[in-house]
Amino acid sequence: MMSRAGALFVLLASLPAASLAAEIKALRVWASPDSTRAVFDVSGPVEYKLFELENPDRIVLDIKGASIDSGVTTPAGKGLMTSMRVGKQGKSDLRVVFDLPQGVRPKSFLLPPADKFGHRLVVDLYPKTQTKREVVKTIDDVMTGEGRKVIVAIDAGHGGDDPGAVGASGNFEKTITLNVAREVARLVDAQPGMKAYLVRDGDYFIPLKERYGKAREAKADLFVSIHADACPGACGARGASVWVLSPRGATSEAARWLAAKENGADLVGGVSLDDKDDTLAAVLLDLSQGATMEASSSVAQTVLRALGKIGPTHRGHVEKANFVVLRSPDVPSILVETAFITNPSEEKRLTDPDHRAKLAGAIVDGIKGYFTQSPLPGTWFAANIGAKARGGEHIVSRGETLSGIAVQHGVSLGSLRAANRIAEDGAVRVGDVLSIPSG
Structure with a gap:
């Protein structure tokens, strides 16, 4: 027997009823592991209601x-949708029925025209009972005999109905970012002491705040968001760039967290804020954010330097902005613009698997260099760096040179080069492990 659970959502446009007649111009459905989204391209604002049967x-x-x-x-x-049916309801209305395998929690909203899109009506479907998400940092998965692996959350920007920037040849940013993110994840997993967590692993959209939320749920040690830059018109901009959260962005996010702390027992830096008074909560959050922003800047520097070895960088220094995806208060976060997709030559390189592999390799080199320079206690990096230091080896840190390392250890530059088979014109990279000759 059919029963109506009642109207769930009603939205009225601020136009006279006579002018509300609209046409559905296109209809798309995207599925992610957590939800299903239907997007209706409409010719103008609409009046609608959504209810459950x-x-x-x-x-x-x-x-x-x-x-x-x-x-x-x-x-x-x-x-979450098994099928969709469209037909007339009464004399003039349009009815869309979503057939479901189980009950869902729907959410709907209208989007005004933006970029190449016109008016859109969006319907999101969420499961009524949330399934337990994959836990990345389990004992068996990330522990070794020499400390746990560090977790790197890799976020492919855009996705689904959000294509991001579009290159001159029609390539979508969302496709480029997913391909690069998958390659970064593959290389991270190939590194000892590191494990990747892909925030998006398909063509679907994830709201920006949910992206860094997923990284926090995965207990990530680092969050890396992958994008491809854009410059309207024939501006000729080129090169990769790396971004961290601006102080202004951190301040606004701190205010939001403190305002919401009484509504949930969320953790910042492993500490719950909901049972702390306002002053203590603010101090704890400030300490966590300060350490996070310092770590973010450090890893951004190593990644930017590594990217500079395979091609030009856009500015030559780490940039700052109030990007939503970088607002996690306790997970170091960076955003990498791999190149300008609107530059035809760079768009061509971004679609080349060999170049994407070099990009991913540079990003991973930078990440590895950061964890080598600043090993987290209890991790594989901490255990192995300590062992190598005791064994007469030196791990190259940011700003070090071969001559300086030779002086530090009291050996000649020539013997240091010979012990490590480094040519006269050769150099070292952050994270390289050098054997220190005796005497």
């Missing part, structure tokens, strides 16, 4: 005075 489970969307273009096809079932 049971036995069997369905979500019904009624759009007042709307029609659907004859060329629009109904998408196949994906994710």
Whole structure:
């Protein structure tokens, strides 16, 4: 027997009813591991209502005075939606039925025109009972006999209905970022003492705050967001860049966390804020943010330097901005703009698997260099760096030169080069392990 659970959401446009007639121009469905999104491209603002039906489970969307273009096809079932049906409701309304395998929590909203998009009606479906997400940092998964592995969360920017920037040849930023992120993850997993966590591993959109939230849930030691820059018109901009959160962004995020601390027992730096008075909570958050921003700047420097070895960088220094994805107060976070997708020559390189492998390799070299310079207690890096230091080896840190290392250990530059087979014109990189000759 069919029963109506009641209207879940109603949104009215601020236009006279007579002008609300709209046409559905396109319809797309995207599925992620956590939700399913349907996007309706509409010719203008619409009035609609969304409600739930049971036995069997369905979500019904009624759009007042709307029609659907004859060329629009109904998408196949994906994710939390087994199928979709579209038909008329009454004399003038359009009805869309989402057939479901189980009950869901729907959310809907209208988006105004932006960039190449017109008006859009978005319906998100979430499971009523959240399944337990994959736990990355388990004992078996990240512990070794010499300390745990560090977790690197890698976020491919954009995705799904958000293509990001578009190159002159029509390549989408979302595709480039996913390919680079997957390669970075592969190389991270190949490194001893490191394990990757892909925030997005498919063509779907994840809200920005959920991205760094997923990294925190995975107990990541580092969050890296991958993007491809854009410059409108023929500006000719080129080169990679690395970004960290600006102090202004950190201040606004601290205010949000402190305002919300009474509503949930979230952890910052491993400490719950909900049972602390305002002054203590502010001090704890400030300490956590200060350490996080310092670590973010350090890893950004090593990654930017590594990227500079395979091609030009855009500015030559780490940049700062109030990017939402960088706002985690207790996970060091950086955003890497791999190149300018709007520059035709750089777009071509970004679509070349060999060049993407070099990009990913440079990013991982920078990450490895950071954890080598600043090993976290209890990790593989801490255990191995200590052992190597005791064994007559030197791990190259930021700013060091061969001559300086030779002086530090009281050996000649020539013997240091010979012991490590470094040519006269050769150099060292951050993270290199050098054998120190005796005498």
